[in-house]
Amino acid sequence: MISFILIIISSLFFSGIIARVKSLTQGRRGPVILQPIYDIIRMLRKGSVYSTTTGPIFRIAPTIYFATVVMAIAVVPFGGKGGLLSFDCDFVFFAYVLALGKFFNIIASLDTGSSFEGMGASREALFSMLVEPAFFLLIGSLGLISGNTSFADIFGAFHLGSSSSYAFALIAAFVLLMICMIENSRMPVDDPKTHLELTMVHEVMILDNSGFDLGLISMATHLKFAMYSALIANLFIGSLPLAAAACAFLAIEALCAVGVGITESFMARYRMSHNAQFILALTSLSLLVFFGVKFS
Amino acid sequence: MITFIFVFLAIGLVSLVASLASRLISPKIWGPAGVTLMAMTVAALGAASLRSTSAIATFNHPVFGSLSILCDPLAAWFMLIVGVLFAIGAVYGAAYLSHYKATTRQLALHWLSFLVTLAGLGILLTTDNLIVFLLGWEFMAIGSFFAVIFEYDHPPVVKAGLNYFIQSHIAVLLITIVFAWSISATGSTSFDGLRNFFSSSSTATQIVAMALLIAGFGFKAGFVPFHSWLPLAHPAAPSHISALMSGVIVKAGIYGIIRFGSMLSGAEAQLPIGVAILVVGIVSGLYGILNAAEHRDFKRMLAYCTIENVGIIAMGIGVGFLGLAQESVVLTVLGFGGALFHTLNHAIFKALLFFGAGNVYVRLHTRNMEELGGLGRQMPRTSLIFLVGSLAIGGLPPLGGFVSELLIYDGFLNGLGSGSLAVSVLMAIAGCSLAVIGGVSMLAFTKTYGVIFLGSPRKPHIHEPEEVKPAMLWPAYALLAIMAVVLLLPSQIVAHLFSVSLLTFGIHANGTDTVALNNVVSLTGTVGYAMTALIILILIFSAIRRAAGMSLPSTSGDTWGCGYKRPIEGIQYTSKSFAKTLLDMCRTFLPTTERFAPITTEEIFPKNRAHISADKDLIDDKLVTPGTTALQTGLKRFQFVQNGMLQRYIVYGLAYVAILVAIVIIFN
Numbered sequence: 001m002i003s004f005i006l007i008i009i010s011s012l013f014f015s016g017i018i019a020r021v022k023s024l025t026q027g028r029r030g031p032v033i034l035q036p037i038y039d040i041i042r043m044l045r046k047g048s049v050y051s052t053t054t055g056p057i058f059r060i061a062p063t064i065y066f067a068t069v070v071m072a073i074a075v076v077p078f079g080g081k082g083g084l085l086s087f088d089c090d091f092v093f094f095a096y097v098l099a100l101g102k103f104f105n106i107i108a109s110l111d112t113g114s115s116f117e118g119m120g121a122s123r124e125a126l127f128s129m130l131v132e133p134a135f136f137l138l139i140g141s142l143g144l145i146s147g148n149t150s151f152a153d154i155f156g157a158f159h160l161g162s163s164s165s166y167a168f169a170l171i172a173a174f175v176l177l178m179i180c181m182i183e184n185s186r187m188p189v190d191d192p193k194t195h196l197e198l199t200m201v202h203e204v205m206i207l208d209n210s211g212f213d214l215g216l217i218s219m220a221t222h223l224k225f226a227m228y229s230a231l232i233a234n235l236f237i238g239s240l241p242l243a244a245a246a247c248a249f250l251a252i253e254a255l256c257a258v259g260v261g262i263t264e265s266f267m268a269r270y271r272m273s274h275n276a277q278f279i280l281a282l283t284s285l286s287l288l289v290f291f292g293v294k295f296s
Numbered sequence: 297m298i299t300f301i302f303v304f305l306a307i308g309l310v311s312l313v314a315s316l317a318s319r320l321i322s323p324k325i326w327g328p329a330g331v332t333l334m335a336m337t338v339a340a341l342g343a344a345s346l347r348s349t350s351a352i353a354t355f356n357h358p359v360f361g362s363l364s365i366l367c368d369p370l371a372a373w374f375m376l377i378v379g380v381l382f383a384i385g386a387v388y389g390a391a392y393l394s395h396y397k398a399t400t401r402q403l404a405l406h407w408l409s410f411l412v413t414l415a416g417l418g419i420l421l422t423t424d425n426l427i428v429f430l431l432g433w434e435f436m437a438i439g440s441f442f443a444v445i446f447e448y449d450h451p452p453v454v455k456a457g458l459n460y461f462i463q464s465h466i467a468v469l470l471i472t473i474v475f476a477w478s479i480s481a482t483g484s485t486s487f488d489g490l491r492n493f494f495s496s497s498s499t500a501t502q503i504v505a506m507a508l509l510i511a512g513f514g515f516k517a518g519f520v521p522f523h524s525w526l527p528l529a530h531p532a533a534p535s536h537i538s539a540l541m542s543g544v545i546v547k548a549g550i551y552g553i554i555r556f557g558s559m560l561s562g563a564e565a566q567l568p569i570g571v572a573i574l575v576v577g578i579v580s581g582l583y584g585i586l587n588a589a590e591h592r593d594f595k596r597m598l599a600y601c602t603i604e605n606v607g608i609i610a611m612g613i614g615v616g617f618l619g620l621a622q623e624s625v626v627l628t629v630l631g632f633g634g635a636l637f638h639t640l641n642h643a644i645f646k647a648l649l650f651f652g653a654g655n656v657y658v659r660l661h662t663r664n665m666e667e668l669g670g671l672g673r674q675m676p677r678t679s680l681i682f683l684v685g686s687l688a689i690g691g692l693p694p695l696g697g698f699v700s701e702l703l704i705y706d707g708f709l710n711g712l713g714s715g716s717l718a719v720s721v722l723m724a725i726a727g728c729s730l731a732v733i734g735g736v737s738m739l740a741f742t743k744t745y746g747v748i749f750l751g752s753p754r755k756p757h758i759h760e761p762e763e764v765k766p767a768m769l770w771p772a773y774a775l776l777a778i779m780a781v782v783l784l785l786p787s788q789i790v791a792h793l794f795s796v797s798l799l800t801f802g803i804h805a806n807g808t809d810t811v812a813l814n815n816v817v818s819l820t821g822t823v824g825y826a827m828t829a830l831i832i833l834i835l836i837f838s839a840i841r842r843a844a845g846m847s848l849p850s851t852s853g854d855t856w857g858c859g860y861k862r863p864i865e866g867i868q869y870t871s872k873s874f875a876k877t878l879l880d881m882c883r884t885f886l887p888t889t890e891r892f893a894p895i896t897t898e899e900i901f902p903k904n905r906a907h908i909s910a911d912k913d914l915i916d917d918k919l920v921t922p923g924t925t926a927l928q929t930g931l932k933r934f935q936f937v938q939n940g941m942l943q944r945y946i947v948y949g950l951a952y953v954a955i956l957v958a959i960v961i962i963f964n
Contacts, residue, residue, distance in 0.1 A: 047849035051856070053752055055672050057683075063841045067834040074829075085829070087822040088815070092705050093693065096734070097830065100692045103738055107683075110746030110869065112855045113670070118746075118869025125742055126878050129735025133728035140709055140727055149709045207856045212844055276881060283728070290724055294717065 080156025327407025339379025535654025
């Protein structure tokens with residue numbers, strides 16, 4: 001319950017912080033932190049334009065996508081305390097529920113019959129496929145430490161103390177942050193601010209969504225940012241008392257947002273053909289954690 | 297219980313007689329009726345024996361000795377799957393075949409072979425005798441061969457059918473070698489004889505014998521590299537036969553591996569076999585799903601997807617054997633339980649997908665998805681059926697496939713921490729592979745569903761397609777209902793399958809094991825609730841969305857074409873282009889032939905040109921075809937023997953007798 005509320009709260013500020021960091025590095029003042037939320041509220045109150053090519057799939061997909069993200073957030077724990085839902089192998093459920101939402105997003109973009117959206121869908125399907133092994137190997141390896149398989153037990157048993165645990169935490173935090181960037185189609189693999197449809201991944205998939213549906217999709221994106229950052233936060237707050245943990249949680253969320261903003265400011269997007277290699281490199285980092293856990 | 301078998305036999309006999317008298321009753325009536333009734337008997341027998349072995353009859357045979365007809369819980373699980381799916385498949389088949397201009401004779405042969413297939417499956421599942429098992433296996437192989445070549449006037453269909461026929465007999469050969477080996481060693485033709493053979497043999501003998509069995513059953517199950525008949529036979533067969541072959545008949549191979557694998561004794565034998573099956577599973581899974589992403593014939597794509605799912609089942613079996621080798625009850629039960637559960641799930645959703653594919657085929661008469669598009673508008677119900685199947689086959693919640701894959705994941709996670717480093721690394725690789733398979737599966741099925749049912753038609757239709765008649769939808773609805781039951785009762789099913797696994801492998805769970813297993817069972821219950829919660833959440837958000845949409849204006853217009861105002865159907869993404877980036881990364885394993893002339897820099901105004909590409913199967917291309925070609929050239933040297941001259945044949949006969957006499961004289 002705590003994690004659910006904290007993730008929702010941090011999702012309100014996350015994208016705003018990213019935008020603010022980016023504008024500060026560019027020497028601008030930038031919009032207010034809550035501007036992304038104002039945008040969503042505006043979109044939720046707008047009507048929609050539907051393409052005549054589309055059918056019911058296109059109309060239902062954003063809702064299902066949003067619901068799956070909320071469901072996935074319900075599984076994210078708060079340190080050693082479980083989320084709204086907590087069971088063994090809940091991280092598999094987490095990944096598969098998100099995959100369900102992605103499935104609908106992809107077929108919705110194919111429903112428009114547009115060449116651009118098909119292209120985005122193809123790339124999204126490919127990149128999210130490539131991310132899967134890194135995530136499973138990472139969480140599975142962290143689970144090896146305690147011999148448990150639920151998020152709450154994994155993070156509850158993960159204590160920062162020995163030098164190896166710091167190494168694991170840093171590698172895991174890096175891998176999770178990269179997964180977060182890839183899943184949200186941000187800088188190293190995708191540039192959300194690009195002005196050419198041919199170079200987009202996620203943005204081009206949702207070209208035809210408008211109004212309420214677009215609002216839902218944007219809200220889901222903010223939630224996903226906060227959700228992955230919550231996983232990173234969980235690596236560090238396992239043994240802290242509640243109040244301190246909550247503060248640390250929010251601080252780490254903010255730190256992640258700053259990190260994303262800085263990355264986006266100082267990095268160029270990779271060439272599409274290099275993305276696959278980059279994403280697979282994350283799996284080898286996870287492999288490092290696996291062998292580290294196995295031998296320590 | 298005895299009444300069951302009598303009913304079972306009686307209906308078979310009645311149908312056989314009816315088939316002979318098919319001038320009186322149309323095979324359109326006795327065919328589906330006979331198969332459905334017989335299948336329901338099989339299902340009932342399975343359902344009755346789920347908890348305890350039911351011995352139906354025992355009699356003495358002059359050659360084989362004591363023969364029993366019995367159904368133990370492991371067989372009962374497969375009987376239930378076979379029965380239910382054959383019954384539904386027969387109903388669908390009746391409606392499906394009404395679209396063909398088939399002669400009475402053709403239909404009679406088809407339904408008779410259907411019955412023979414089912415009888416063969418029934419026999420091999422309810423026997424404890426090696427020879428009767430082979431007999432049932434042969435019935436199934438021959439019956440399904442004739443069922444596949446329903447359109448025997450099309451040469452490609454016959455070619456695919458013969459390919460299947462020959463490959464399934466290579467399987468029989470391999471299995472027969474082991475059975476004969478065992479029978480000659482122990483003198484007993486019963487399953488117990490084989491069990492004694494295994495327990496009294498050296499580890500090396502056990503491994504060789506089991507490897508032969510795995511290869512033999514692997515041909516039927518479709519393990520890579522024994523899979524090459526599947527992508528040929530499935531598109532050639534009528535859709536209800538494809539559904540049953542993929543969903544059910546392939547699982548006879550799984551049954552064989554579990555049944556005879558349970559007879560292995562000693563960790564020295566179980567460990568290499570477990571590793572081998574796990575590796576075969578990983579390879580089959582990845583190879584199958586990558587090919588599924590590549591192929592554009594949607595029935596062939598589904599066939600490759602079967603190879604993938606059989607690979608997942610094999611992963612579960614491999615984990616189970618590794619658990620046996622490490623004497624870890626939890627690992628064993630997770631592996632085999634997951635494999636058995638996935639067997640059910642795959643049977644249901646693969647049949648669902650083939651029904652959907654069949655509906656598309658009878659309306660559009662093409663299997664090439666590049667020619668389709670936007671069918672969801674004309675065939676909304678078929679579209680829904682195919683969508684649910686596509687979601688389920690990727691193991692996505694909230695459908696049953698997720699629970700069985702979760703069990704296998706749980707097995708991998710358990711295996712990560714236990715045992716040697718080598719086993720642990722293998723488990724990590726297997727877990728990652730399963731994750732990759734899930735990801736590629738999403739790509740393959742979003743592609744297939746999206747290209748067939750969404751967007752705009754890629755080619756003009758000759759006839760405007762319309763939704764199929766209800767008789768072709770109801771069997772699919774029945775499968776959806778079964779999926780709903782599986783969704784509501786996951787923990788009961790899993791608990792049952794755990795006890796089946798314990799019983800089959802003769803394991804006694806001690807106190808801590810029982811606690812651990814109960815935890816897994818309650819876990820699946822929790823997952824069931826979580827999936828229900830997901831459904832409710834989706835419904836709630838849909839309601840909110842609908843309520844919000846009421847007050848908001850909604851207009852319709854063209855798809856955003858980035859300023860381009862004249863979009864045509866041809867610019868849509870195709871199946872080929874959708875999967876291209878991934879497939880280009882894996883070209884080594886996915887050969888294609890492409891013919892096109894690239895545009896050179898001199899060609900300022902490019903002329904019209906064609907691009908032709910054909911998908912190939914690496915193993916078919918590099919292993920099977922060269923092998924059969926070499927065999928043919930070798931055998932052609934002996935063609936002179938078969939010259940049609942009666943005189944020569946008489947000489948052969950004389951020579952044969954002379955050699956026999958010579959042998960007798962020399963060795964006496």
